[in-house]
Amino acid sequence: MGARGTNERSGRDDWLLDSLARQAAAMAQLVKGARASAAGDHTETARHWLAAERQANRFLRGFRRRPARRCAQEVEAHVAHLEAVRTQAQAVLTGLDRAAVSDAARTAGVRVAVMGKGGAGKSTISATLARLLARQGHRVLAADLDTNPGLAYSLGFPPAAGMLPAEAVEPHPGAPYGWRLRSDIVPAEAVERWAMPAPDEVRFLSVGKIEGPEKQAPKRSVAAMRELLLGFGDPGWDVVGDLEAGPTTPFEGYHDFADRVLVVVGPAWVSAMTARRLLPLVGDAPTTIVTNRFRDEPDHPGLPGVVRVPFDPEVLEAERQGLAPLDACPTSPAIGAVSRLADLLSGQAVAA
Ligand SMILES: Nc1ncnc2c1ncn2[C@@H]1O[C@H](COP(=O)(O)OP(=O)(O)OP(=O)(O)O)[C@@H](O)[C@H]1O
Ligand SMILES: [Mg+2]
Numbered sequence: 001m002g003a004r005g006t007n008e009r010s011g012r013d014d015w016l017l018d019s020l021a022r023q024a025a026a027m028a029q030l031v032k033g034a035r036a037s038a039a040g041d042h043t044e045t046a047r048h049w050l051a052a053e054r055q056a057n058r059f060l061r062g063f064r065r066r067p068a069r070r071c072a073q074e075v076e077a078h079v080a081h082l083e084a085v086r087t088q089a090q091a092v093l094t095g096l097d098r099a100a101v102s103d104a105a106r107t108a109g110v111r112v113a114v115m116g117k118g119g120a121g122k123s124t125i126s127a128t129l130a131r132l133l134a135r136q137g138h139r140v141l142a143a144d145l146d147t148n149p150g151l152a153y154s155l156g157f158p159p160a161a162g163m164l165p166a167e168a169v170e171p172h173p174g175a176p177y178g179w180r181l182r183s184d185i186v187p188a189e190a191v192e193r194w195a196m197p198a199p200d201e202v203r204f205l206s207v208g209k210i211e212g213p214e215k216q217a218p219k220r221s222v223a224a225m226r227e228l229l230l231g232f233g234d235p236g237w238d239v240v241g242d243l244e245a246g247p248t249t250p251f252e253g254y255h256d257f258a259d260r261v262l263v264v265v266g267p268a269w270v271s272a273m274t275a276r277r278l279l280p281l282v283g284d285a286p287t288t289i290v291t292n293r294f295r296d297e298p299d300h301p302g303l304p305g306v307v308r309v310p311f312d313p314e315v316l317e318a319e320r321q322g323l324a325p326l327d328a329c330p331t332s333p334a335i336g337a338v339s340r341l342a343d344l345l346s347g348q349a350v351a352a
Helices: 011-039 042-065 072-095 098-107 122-135 151-155 187-194 216-231 248-252 269-281 313-320 333-345
Strands: 111-116 139-145 169-171 179-181 203-206 237-243 260-265 287-294 307-310
Touching: 011 042, 011 072, 011 216, 042 072, 042 098, 042 216, 111 122, 111 269, 122 139, 122 151, 122 237, 122 260, 122 287, 122 333, 139 151, 139 216, 151 203, 169 216, 179 216, 187 203, 187 216, 248 269, 260 269, 287 333, 307 333, 313 333
Parallel strands: 111 237, 111 260, 139 203, 139 237, 260 287, 287 307
Antiparallel strands: 169 179
């Protein structure tokens, strides 16, 4: 085990093995649901197997990023199991009616992590996107993973903590910062119980802000939030995660819960430089470049905006007034562009 003797397990090893067991239990649930649906209609079966395939991919992402430095045998067996589930899911999906699989993919949920340089517009776009997806009838969880949080403001509700309460977490010596999601709580239950209601029936969770040198709030919640998001495989939900600016969070894999990463790029050269630094850290998750705050500048070389959100003075004014852009200027060009992004992600439009 790890760098210690073969019989000596560190707290970190325990935490890792626990995490593997939780992941295996979550996968077993999804596979059970998928097998039970086998007699049903093709769309329902496809929905279940797509959920299993996507969840296996989310779990695999972290292991692919870096080779295991501890519990290598257990990790290897776990990875092999995840890959086997994924292969099985793909085989079943290939044998199903294609139209049914497309239908299922459209309703399987949109899970995105939003990255970019500080001030690029991550929170504005995340919040507006979350609310627009909710208006399309999706159940949406908006997660603020930034310890300098801004997502609640952009969503348009009073400054709210939205943090997991003390009863949702438990200490564990091997967990990052010493806290993790309580072991008897599954992610879907945590969302039902503790995600706060936000406008348009979006549900909201936050890691909390750093308030002092001890940064207690995020220390207690950050590992739990990551576990929660990563293990939240319920196919009936969309998840929009607003990541802290810069490369640390992607490096640590905060985006592993997402099936797609949105990289928000502003017109400034440094914004493009940050995007170019982030992209290699994303790993194998598909990426979409969203340009924001451009006037008539061309795209940065190599960073074509799949969706272009224009500079919009009404959005800036909304923020100055402490209002959500979607409430203050719902028909503005920037909101129109985020609406196209929502359509694109939810399969209601195809890329231009
Ligand atoms: N399309 C736009 N047009 C004009 N102003 C915009 C636009 N998008 C965002 N803004 C403004 O830019 C500022 C930064 O936006 P936002 O807070 O969303 O960025 P962020 O990437 O989340 O920043 P941080 O890294 O600090 O969390 C805000 O004042 C916001 O109102
Ligand atoms: Mg922000």
